[in-house]
Amino acid sequence: MIMEKIDNADVIAALKKAEKMRIEFVANVSHELRTPLTSIKGYTETLLEDLEEGRPADPEFLKIILKNSNRLLALINDLLDLSAIESGADDLHPVILSLREFTEHALLTLEQNAQKKGSKIEMMIETPVLHADPKRVEQVLTNLIENAVKYCPNQSLITVRWYEEKQLDGRFITLQVSDNGPGIPEKYLDRLFERFYRLDKGRSREMGGTGLGLSIVKHIMQRHNGSVTVESTLGQGTRFYCRFPLDPTLKT
Numbered sequence: 514m515i516m517e518k519i520d521n522a523d524v525i526a527a528l529k530k531a532e533k534m535r536i537e538f539v540a541n542v543s544h545e546l547r548t549p550l551t552s553i554k555g556y557t558e559t560l561l562e563d564l565e566e567g568r569p570a571d572p573e574f575l576k577i578i579l580k581n582s583n584r585l586l587a588l589i590n591d592l593l594d595l596s597a598i599e600s601g602a603d604d605l606h607p608v609i610l611s612l613r614e615f616t617e618h619a620l621l622t623l624e625q626n627a628q629k630k631g632s633k634i635e636m637m638i639e640t641p642v643l644h645a646d647p648k649r650v651e652q653v654l655t656n657l658i659e660n661a662v663k664y665c666p667n668q669s670l671i672t673v674r675w676y677e678e679k680q681l682d683g684r685f686i687t688l689q690v691s692d693n694g695p696g697i698p699e700k701y702l703d704r705l706f707e708r709f710y711r712l713d714k715g716r717s718r719e720m721g722g723t724g725l726g727l728s729i730v731k732h733i734m735q736r737h738n739g740s741v742t743v744e745s746t747l748g749q750g751t752r753f754y755c756r757f758p759l760d761p762t763l764k765t
Contacts, residue, residue: 545588545709545724549581584723591725595708598649598732605646605736612675613638619651620673623658632662632669639676643686645757649733650688653741656726657690657753665694677759685739685756692752697745705743706731730755 556574563570597603616636627634643650654673661671674689697705697712704710709724730753734741738758745751 542592542709546585549585549588552581553578553585588723588725591723591729594652595725595729595732598729598736601736605649607644607646610643610645610647610650612641612643615643615647615650616654616673616675619654620658623655623662626659627662627671630662630665630667630669632665632667632671634658635670635672637672637674637676639674640686643675643757645737649736653730653733653755654688654690656730657688657755660726661690661692661694661751665692669694678756680756684759686759687757688753688755690753690755691750693750696747696749697743697751698747699745702743702745706741 556578560570560574560578613636616638620634620636624634658671658673661669665671670693672689672691674687674691676687676689678685678687701712706727708728710727711724731741734755734757739756741753741755743751743753
């Protein structure tokens with residue numbers, strides 16, 4: 514009887530936690546959608562008034578509308594992607610990846626963005642292959658590097674390293690993405706992978722972030738039976754570790 518009461522209490526606590534998370538998620542989504550939509554509506558109404566009164570359309574207004582439209586589209590795409598990953602609706606299609614060739618291809622566009630800030634991306638390949646879904650692994654790589662490029666100052670160094678390691682719970686192929694940026698206070702590290710969590714909300718939105726990138730990384734790694742962790746030292750940079758089991762049984 515005592516055990517049954519404990520079990521019931523655990524179930525009730527879990528249900529309350531799930532409901533709280535659902536409410537917070539709906540509130541966050543509503544806010545994230547409302548902000549760009551309000552901007553688009555306001556500037557569109559102003560443009561229509563100008564045209565009705567014979568004034569030319571302000572190109573800057575059109576740029577703002579386009580920027581917020583792109584932000585809205587990115588947010589919707591990330592929400593749909595996250596939903597597909599979490600629910601398992603989008604099956605994994607694992608193949609044997611040549612990590613050097615795969616990483617070089619993935620970095621082509623990312624390196625251009627880094628060069629605009631005078632930053633550099635270095636690649637270190639210490640293990641030849643990985644058995645995983647190429648589309649999802651590229652998302653992991655892209656999200657982590659894009660974050661590093663966005664939030665590190667100009668002339669930063671970002672390092673992408675693939676290597677094999679042995680942990681207490683098995684052997685892994687590990688992707689390490691590190692930077693020499695300002696670092697993240699330790700008290701925030703546990704929340705980085707939450708949906709819509711941002712250290713600097715205004716700055717993140719200004720740079721086009723949706724607040725879902727690291728959450729997507731976490732769920733992709735879970736689908737691969739792997740994990741993602743982060744370490745950071747103020748003034749010395751941040752390091753993300755994505756560990757793929759060496760002989761995984763993937764959740765397809």
